Structures are given as structure tokens and as C-alpha cells.
Amino acid sequence: MRAVVITEPGDPEVLEWRDVPDPECAPDEVLLDVAASAVNRADLLQRQGHYPPPAGAPEWPGLECSGTVREVGSAVSGWSPGDRVCALLSGGGYAERVAVPSGQLLPVPAGVDLVSAAGLPEVMCTVWSNVVMAAGLVSGDVLLVHGGASGIGTAAIQVGVALGATVAVTAGTREKLDRCAELGASILVNYREEEFPAAVRDATGGHGADVVLDIIGAKYLEANIDALATGGRIVVIGLQGGRKAELNLQALMGKRASVIGTTLRGRPPVEKAAIVADVRERLWPLIENGAVAPVIDSLIPMSMAADAHRLVEEGRHVGKVILTV
Numbered sequence: 651m652r653a654v655v656i657t658e659p660g661d662p663e664v665l666e667w668r669d670v671p672d673p674e675c676a677p678d679e680v681l682l683d684v685a686a687s688a689v690n691r692a693d694l695l696q697r698q699g700h701y702p703p704p705a706g707a708p709e710w711p712g713l714e715c716s717g718t719v720r721e722v723g724s725a726v727s728g729w730s731p732g733d734r735v736c737a738l739l740s741g742g743g744y745a746e747r748v749a750v751p752s753g754q755l756l757p758v759p760a761g762v763d764l765v766s767a768a769g770l771p772e773v774m775c776t777v778w779s780n781v782v783m784a785a786g787l788v789s790g791d792v793l794l795v796h797g798g799a800s801g802i803g804t805a806a807i808q809v810g811v812a813l814g815a816t817v818a819v820t821a822g823t824r825e826k827l828d829r830c831a832e833l834g835a836s837i838l839v840n841y842r843e844e845e846f847p848a849a850v851r852d853a854t855g856g857h858g859a860d861v862v863l864d865i866i867g868a869k870y871l872e873a874n875i876d877a878l879a880t881g882g883r884i885v886v887i888g889l890q891g892g893r894k895a896e897l898n899l900q901a902l903m904g905k906r907a908s909v910i911g912t913t914l915r916g917r918p919p920v921e922k923a924a925i926v927a928d929v930r931e932r933l934w935p936l937i938e939n940g941a942v943a944p945v946i947d948s949l950i951p952m953s954m955a956a957d958a959h960r961l962v963e964e965g966r967h968v969g970k971v972i973l974t975v
């Protein structure tokens with residue numbers, strides 16, 4: 651088969667679509683013919699040599715894909731050859747075939763085409779596991795999503811709105827904020843022009859954010875606590891603004907608040923399977939009834955993965971950039 655190989659750490663040019671050995675299907679795995687994968691920010695870090703794949707994962711990038719079941723491992727039940735699925739991966743999605751632990755498979759939701767479904771698993775599992783399972787967002791909460799126009803952000807806005815939250819977002823341009831508004835965000839903050847804590851407090855009558863989904867890290871820690879409502883929860887899932895910051899524990903205690911940090915990729919398969927099961931049970935129906943939809947920026951052939959990485963690196967996209975086989 652062919653895969654997008656990282657020939658050496660570096661710029662997008664190091665990505666090469668070339669022949670690699672076929673994956674083998676272990677007893678607890680399912681082998682897929684990949685229809686499409688999608689670019690995640692972590693793939694750019696992996697390409698640069700900063701985010702090696704976990705043990706046992708293929709060397710080539712790709713944290714999610716969609717496709718058709720080709721072979722089912724001897725210990726797997728519930729899936730059959732020909733099933734149309736999408737999958738959460740530890741790596742290896744940028745390829746014609748991939749072997750996936752069966753607990754990380756999801757059916758393609760009704761109403762979503764096979765290619766678009768490639769952009770669902772990573773963002774939906776990340777958003778659900780953090781905003782709902784870890785931070786306990788409930789109807790009536792205020793959810794602040796940083797980077798509202800990102801792959802993660804576009805999913806988080808829709809999930810928040812579908813669950814009855816008021817959604818605030820940050821983004822760096824008016825165009826991106828307009829797209830966030832179309833998805834249901836009602837508090838729009840251009841982080842280049844405004845301080846988001848004051849903007850969120852003003853827009854919520856002084857209440858602040860009950861849950862913050864943060865992709866910036868150190869640079870926003872103090873401001874995130876400032877933006878928080880009493881009893882609020884910050885979930886840090888990205889470090890685009892650095893990894894080390896000073897934490898004002900008095901401010902945290904005064905708000906009876908919590909700061910949570912998570913990664914999805916490094917979790918053991920059993921934890922990923924638990925997240926996937928909850929996503930299938932509680933989030934998939936929201937996709938099937940149209941409340942939540944994949945937001946696709948562009949479709950790019952896998953052989954041109956370097957162009958897709960440039961697009962995401964330059965931040966010109968809204969939502970997901972899909973790589974098609």
C-alpha cells in the first residue's frame with residue numbers, strides 16, 4: 651500500500667506518498683481500506699519531529715480516518731467486511747490501509763458522507779471527553795472555546811449549543827468569528843483587538859465562563875482564570891502559547907475552580923474505547939439529527955499532503971482539512 655511518509659523532520663516538503671508494507675490485522679483489530687483521513691495540528695508537530703507516535707502505532711501521521719472494513723480480527727465481534735466506518739487512531743491514517751483496535755471504530759453517522767466522516771473522530775472524541783466527560787458541561791452553562799474556527803473549535807461550538815450552553819469564542823479575524831456565529835456561537839471575541847475575560851464577563855452579566863476549552867496553554871492561564879465563573883472548569887488540551895505558567899492559587903481557590911489537562915492520543919486503548927462508546931451513544935445522535943455536522947474546509951488528495959499541511963500551518967482554514975485517498 652501507499653502512505654504519506656515523513657522522510658525526515660522538517661517542513662511540509664518532507665511528506666512523501668510512497669510504498670510501505672501493508673498493515674497486519676491483530677485478533678482485536680479491524681483492517682480498513684481508507685477513504686479519507688484529516689489533518690490535525692498534532693500532525694504538524696509530528697512532521698517537525700516534536701510528537702513521536704506512541705509505541706506500536708505506524709510511523710506515518712493520521713489520528714483519524716474513514717473507510718470500509720476489509721478484514722475483521724478473530725476476537726472482534728460487531729463489525730463485518732464492507733461496513734462503512736470512521737476511526738480514532740494513534741497514527742497511520744495518512745495511508746491506503748490501517749489496522750484499528752475495534753473499540754475505536756464508529757459507524758459513519760446517517761446523513762454524513764464517507765469522506766466527510768474522516769473529520770469526525772478526533773475532534774468529536776476530544777471535545778466530548780473534555781467538555782462533557784471531564785468538565786461536565788450542562789445546559790445553561792457558558793462555554794468559552796479558544797480558537798473557535800479550528801477543527802476542535804468548530805466541533806466544540808456545535809456540541810455546546812446542542813447541549814444548551816451559551817458559547818463564547820475567540821478567533822483572530824472577523825471572517826473566522828462570522829463562521830463561528832453561523833455555527834451558533836453568540837459571544838465573539840477577536841483576541842487581537844479585545845481582552846477576552848472582560849468581553850466574556852460583560853456579555854454574561856458578570857457571570858463568566860463555566861467551562862473553558864483551552865488550546866493556548868501558558869499564555870492564557872491567568873486570563874482563563876480571570877474569565878471563569880465561580881465553580882468553573884478550565885480544560886487545557888493544547889499548548890500553542892507555551893507549556894509553563896504561574897498559577898495564582900488564591901484566584902483558583904476564590905472561584906472554587908479547577909484546571910484539568912488531558913491528551914487523547916496517549917491514552918490506552920481501553921480508555922479510548924470508553925470515550926468512543928460514550929461518543930457513539932450520546933454525541934452520534936446529535937450528528938444524526940443534524941444538530942452537529944462536520945465542518946469541512948477543503949478536500950486535498952493524500953498525495954498532496956504537503957499542501958494540506960501548509961494550509962493548516964498558515965491558519966487559512968476553518969474546520970477540517972480532509973485528505974482523500
Ligand SMILES: NC(=O)c1ccc[n+]([C@@H]2O[C@H](COP(=O)([O-])OP(=O)(O)OC[C@H]3O[C@@H](n4cnc5c(N)ncnc54)[C@H](OP(=O)(O)O)[C@@H]3O)[C@@H](O)[C@H]2O)c1
Nearest residue numbers: 690691776797800801802821822865887888912913914965
Ligand atoms: N489534548 C488533546 O487530546 C488534543 C486533541 C486534539 C487537538 N488538540 C489541540 O487542539 C488545538 C486545535 O487543534 P486543531 O487540529 O483543531 O487545530 P487548527 O485547526 O490548526 O486550529 C488552531 C487554531 O488556533 C487558533 N489560535 C492561534 N492562536 C490563538 C490565540 N492566541 N487565541 C485563540 N486562538 C488562537 C487559530 O485561530 P486564529 O487563526 O483565529 O488565530 C486556529 O483556529 C491544537 O492545539 C491541538 O494540539 C489537543
